[in-house]
Amino acid sequence: MGEEPSSWEMLAAMAVAVVFRACVGLHGYSGEGAPPMYGDFEAQRHWMEVTVNLPPSGWYVHSADNDMQYWGLDYPPLSAHFSWLVGQSARLFSHPQLVELHRSRGIETMATRAFMRNSVIVSDVVFFFPVALLCARACSRGRHRQLGFLVQLLGLPAFMLIDHGHFQYNCVSLGLTLWAMYFCLIGWPVAASVAFSLALNFKQMSLYLAPGLFCYLLAGCLRAATFRARAANVAKLGTAVIATFVVCWLPFLGDMSSMLTVLRRVFPIERHLFEDKVANIWCTLSLLPGLKLKTMMPIPSLVRMTLLATLGAILPPCALLLRRPSRLGFVLCTTACGLAFFLCSYQVHEKHILLPLLPASLLASRHPLLFCWLSTAASFSLFPLLKRDGQALPYFLLQLSYLWAGFQLQRELDGRSIYKEWTLLGRCGLVTSLAAMLALHLAEATLPPPERYPDLHAVAFAAWACAHFVCAYFGILYCQWRVSLVEQSHTPFDASDKGAHSLFWWDTHAKVH
């Protein structure tokens, strides 16, 4: 049991992951055949068109060639550079019509679709797969466990369905974030800062996970013996971060106004508290009679309120981590911060649930079923969106397979009896939760919503998922507290103490739950 999985097994698992991504890509995507605005697929394609044809100074500015009302670029510069790269490769691989200025709008030929889908798969394989493999090797021991963990990481339905179904390039920012976390865990703080700065510059939503990384790195800096060493550590990390940012922002550093333009595009306060039906507390609270937050308060006070709530929610995990930094504590804190942002912050999209899911996935080797539960709830919260995209069939297939895989892996971990370590409460909770999800799906499929509440189903999905995320937040906070009592201390500045493959085997120590 103790031997390493052969690299061929790992290769096979990764190739199967690619097969599933390609299969999901055969189904619909956001805004397929829906002029005039289409959807995220067209947005990504449009950015390729804009970046390839215009100089960087024109990327974020409204002009005759760049209509900001039509999917204006609203991601940070690294995203734009990335779009440029994909656009150029479209030209290289003989699809110039995909990025032709103006005339390419809404282009959906078979060849260009395939190119776009393939570009996401390649990004996934380049940015996410290698680090997933490294994490699998480092996070768990024994060949079944490593293979199982890799399957859990690469098979995450939410990641697959949003990137390869709905159509986005989250794999890049999530991959970079995972690289940053991996570097933190093996004790390469500078590399971690660079990787996370790149992630931030790819998608500003990576900020959700920033407090965890920040506190872990800061704790490391502050633990140095002398003031001089502390200052040196801070300076090292600061330089790395600033240098990375400078490189990403290079084309916009010329004058202040263009920087501000980009910033305003990236953080659009004028958009509202939440869009569609999001499984966070504001959307759920709006269900209560007389709590229509969107209309009750002016925007500035809404922003202030969400800011305070978010700060309040990330404070406990960050304080715990700063007080007693450890590897497991770091992963838990990052997850808690991600959930806190998702639940409480301003302008949250339903897709942002991917962010807390990423650090949580590192816990899957220890608790396959528990993580699987969280993943199921996350995908469940995405269902209304996925259904619109024509991804209902892949959703159900992946969701069921993943859940089943979670049970199997848990059984393999525990021997014959699953739930060995689960309390009665946990078991009842799991059964209730899954049964309610099933019931909501059945209701959605069979009962039309009443005329007064056309969004009833979407709201019900969001509220039920929100309940899970709130529980997950408090559960993780509790675990972090328990961990802070037992786990041995570690910061990114501590050189890895054991061999390269025994960095953070949580299955050997740290009895959580």
Place this chain on the structure above:
Amino acid sequence: MGTASAHLQLLAGSALKLLLLPAYHSTDFEVHRHWMALTSSLPLSHWYTDTTSEWTLDYPPFFAYFERCLALLAPLFDAEMLTLSPTPYASPPTVLYQRLTVIFADIALLVGASRLASGTSLRLTVLNAGLLLVDHVHFQYNGLLVGLLLLVLAKLRRGEGGGEVCAAAIFASLLQLKHLFLFAAPLVFVQLLRHHVMRAPRPALALRRLAGLGAVVVGVFGASLAPFAAVGQLPQLARRLFPFGRGLMHAYWAANAYALYATADKAMAAAGRATGAWSVAAGQAVGTAGLVLPDIRAPHCAFLVLLLQAPVLVGTWRRPRPEAIAPAAVYCGLAAFLCGYHVHEKAILPPLLVLSAISPPADPTARGVHARLLLLLSTAGHYALLPLLHQPAEYTLSRALLLAYFAAAWAALTPPSLRWHDRLYLAGFVPLELFVSFVHPLLLSPRLPFLPLLATSLYCSLGVHMSMLLAYRLWAHSSNSANRQED
């Protein structure tokens, strides 16, 4: 492999088949739709004469009955699919229904394979990448047919009297489903005759057994053909089943001996005339009348196949070991693939699937041969299928699927004792793929349009030829080792 990962793989396979619903389907989809419409809306006497669509019925009667049965449930999805029409019809419910019939028909494969194989071999058989591509993307019912073949081989391998009669009945039915499986008929015949009939202790019993087998086969064939004989359709049926006018080779050359033969022929013609003989036909050849080398016709092919199969048939005659039946079937299948008349690239699937259902032998030499054979044949055979899926949407899917299968097979056979030339050959697929998918379309196209297909056929053909030799060695090993055990 733990049981969890075993289940996980089978589950992933089933999920994958459903995920492939919207994938590209070839004209074979319309072929089967048309046959459903044909068999459900016309009387039996018109099945083999109707020419409403260009996709006339050219499978034996049992398959026509099968389509007739499928047509029974079709109205639940879309009754329109049962309307005879010369134009293709593929509404979403039609696609759903037909894809589901393939998925359900795969149960036969699961049953057949689980009788013959277990563990990793079972998974390598049921989740064969080529089968997924051909059945669940391209659209055919190979899973059902090969499943029956595996069932026949499993019953023959057990070597029990009743089972052998049953095998004869199933094999006769299989022939009446698709006559491609004639390639195994000599082998099955020899095996039944020698092991079932002639090993009987008394001549009277042998005669009784022979009569029993004859009755079973005649019964099955009668059930299949009698209704057509009654309406005087047999000659027409035979014309449809054996259309010898179609030429030695399919439009896309299967990776067999004739790919080498025709290339040599064209090369010699081109060298001889130093003119554009290449541009006429190669790669996309329609007629393949030899330009320089002699023309090959159907009887020659039949003779060549029997000649190639002869060593194994004679060996089986002398030592009819039940244990050696599966390797013998692999060899006979490869012989038919290499030298058969108008062979499709898909015909590699029966020998390949039988091979993957053979679990690794215990003897180290045989084990090495088995590993080499499985890796070479699956890679060459699978890669030669890729030109079937020429749409851009399935590019990544098909390549990743092949890679996954290769890696899984490699991991299952660890350590596969490959020779240097095996490794070299397998590595050669990387430059081949780069050339076919990138170098040619980006740099050379539209010049030399036939080159990618030609290169694929030739290179894969090389691997199939090597596999043929290895298959013989595998059979010889299992035949001899069985012999030794008995001594």
